[in-house]
Amino acid sequence: MSRPSTLSEKIIARAAGLESVRPGDVVTCQVDLAMMHDSGGPRRVAPVLEKLNVGVWDPDRVVVVSDHYVPAVDAESAKILDGVRTWCRSHKIENFHDMQGICHIVLQEHSYLKPGMFVVGGDSHSPTGGAVGCFMFGVGATDMAAVLATGETWLQVPETLGVRWHGQLGLGVCAKDMMLKACAVLGVGGATNRVVEFVGPTIESLPHVERMTLCNMTAELGAQTGIISPDQITAKYLRSIGTVFDELTDWRSDPDATFDEILEFDASDLQPLVAVPHSPANTTPVNNIDTTKVHQAYIGACTGAKLNDLHMAAAVLHGHRVAKGVRLLLAPASVQVTSTATADGTLGTLLDAGAILMPSGCGACAGYGAGVLTDGEVCISSTARNFRGRMGSVSSKVYLASPYTVAAAAIAGHITDPRPFLETATL
Amino acid sequence: MKSHRVWLLGNDIDTDVLAPGAFMKGSIEELSKHCLEAIEPGFAEKVKTGDVIVAGQNFGAGSSREQAALVLKLLGIEAIIAQSFGGIFFRNAFNIALPLFTVKSIQGISAGDQLTIDIETSQILNQNTGQKVIAETLPVHLVSIVRSGGLIPHLQNRLAQQQKHHPQ
């Protein structure tokens, strides 16, 4: 009998070819899939592979997504994107998605992820894959080059931190608020070298896209990654996108597995939260800062522009107009999200309210693309990070909130509680 | 033993202040000129080869961009001593042979102090105060990566070994 294990320990043990692993063990794992993007990908790994004089270990296990510098805004970004295309061609990478959306979203939409996989991503929000029940974590370019060369990577087995949610989420609160709460309690870096496993009744009834937001923002906790045990909701999601997968029953923590710690949260008293500059952990209830004026409201990023996020924004914006002096920028997380939101009327609602449609990509989130801020400007954003200068000028200020709260601020011209908009909407 | 001048920084020094997004498109040399400018103006001009950074918790939090570690290395930073590090930054730094030392407390270390660091024993000695700090012991494989000059030379050695054992 192998020792009782957490979900992550089971996946790591499988990838390492071992019966079981313990936190602290340093193991070498076979990588099931490697994902990289235009910023940290080919332009950084190609020189290393050349130096090593090796090719890609298995082109079918590599996915490349151009999302950071799309669409090109100058000669430099055009050159980076062109380099990605050339590299994918010469390395026979068929799984290349050019300007189709943000990597973490594209990876799931295109059925690359299955429960129990061990995946590395060349981006810090790679934990998003945990929503499918993968152990997926972010690595830098040299680590990625080593994976491409050998098909394996080392890992120090992390402890598992259980984050347990019970109670029902109220109107106008969502996964983003849950994570801002977790950031406030744990602090940025509060889960460093640990994996966060989300458990409990609230999680069990949460839609798949909302689970993606939870796992995505474990990056802000400094976690190795985030993960959720795949269940019927996962299975339904995977079937809906045509993923063929094996039985799910194996991929859960044993009842007597050792968790480093289990933190308990109550969803029923959760309020809409806002993280004030310059840290996702500077969290306060929206009503504490509801006079803060905003110049820009941004619905974007892998964290906050999935189909569900657009639905939330539309629920608030329906029948309203963006305030004078405020610009509401909308960058759906993928072209598929744009297309579905067009078909179901969501996009129309958002555009009627005055939203400005932007390309699908990282854009303003990381200050790489269109929509950056100038000196002293204030932005409320559905993204995951509000570090100083991230979205533009070092004197700009970014407030993080849910799509509901971002949409409400766009209407009011200042930060405000989104719930009154939803109460009138349901009348 | 060589002594190193200290740059003292606070908690949560993130990858966006180390490698600002606006300059990520260009060369690493250009990017390095903007390293830490948001919180420590003039850092890139004033830092000298052999200097070290001493910081609080969660140094290198945020993005997976390896440039955050590369710019420090390029500017001549020889080691970073902090109470904790962002997980991806931790791997990135060792992969490019920039050693990191985790210590319980940084109290008693001031900006401009001169430190000596013994990688073998993880012992840090403050020349100005005589204070000794022992950092957490590094996993053996990380020490061997730094000794090889980073992950790539380390891999080159390994691939060469494999060649020797299994000539094609």
Ligand code: SF4
């Ligand atoms: S949208 Fe933002 S957080 Fe997501 S991958 Fe792009 S830059 Fe990173």
